[in-house]
Amino acid sequence: ILNVEQSPQSLHVQEGDSTNFTCSFPSSNFYALHWYRWETAKSPEALFVMTLNGDEKKKGRISATLNTKEGYSYLYIKGSQPEDSATYLCAFYGGATNKLIFGTGTLLAVQP
């Protein structure tokens, strides 16, 4: 059974703090790692699709890194703002399964 784990489950930070969370995934048969941002009552929004070991992607104040050999990805948010409050999901896409396997997400709450 393929397992994708995210930590922490939830995180409360103050506005302006930088934060990061982790996604762990199987290191074999890796094809891609997806990150999504999901605000309450809205559609999950695609942030990054990462495919290469050592890759780093950036979108504004959000960036992500990828280590396929050890099976983890970090998502960083620099200078968190209240509008960053959301659940951040990662999903592993492996060649063997041909489907996205999601983690349970990290719920981020940014206090003004």
Place this chain on the structure above:
Amino acid sequence: GAVVSQHPSRVICKSGTSVKIECRSLDFQATTMFWYRQFPKQSLMLMATSNEGSKATYEQGVEKDKFLINHASLTLSTLTVTSAHPEDSSFYICSARVASDTQYFGPGTRLTVL
């Protein structure tokens, strides 16, 4: 671009009735759409892959006669929960895939079966 709508957003029904959920890609065509289900405190779990013009592919443990999927056009897939029971109460969400492998999600449907 790449907007997916889902309707209804919330539905409450009596046990034994059927419920249809629609998933539409508004500004692009999607040959493949996906249906997921999420129970409380669990991750999104793929139920089935819906291919335009052909039969859906169901994941292990998902009853195809209970969860009917129709993908009659490149912009519309429907999921019908037949003879719904309280244990079918869940959050159902669809997505559509484009060539880049990114999946674009609808906002989901909260189903409550009384």
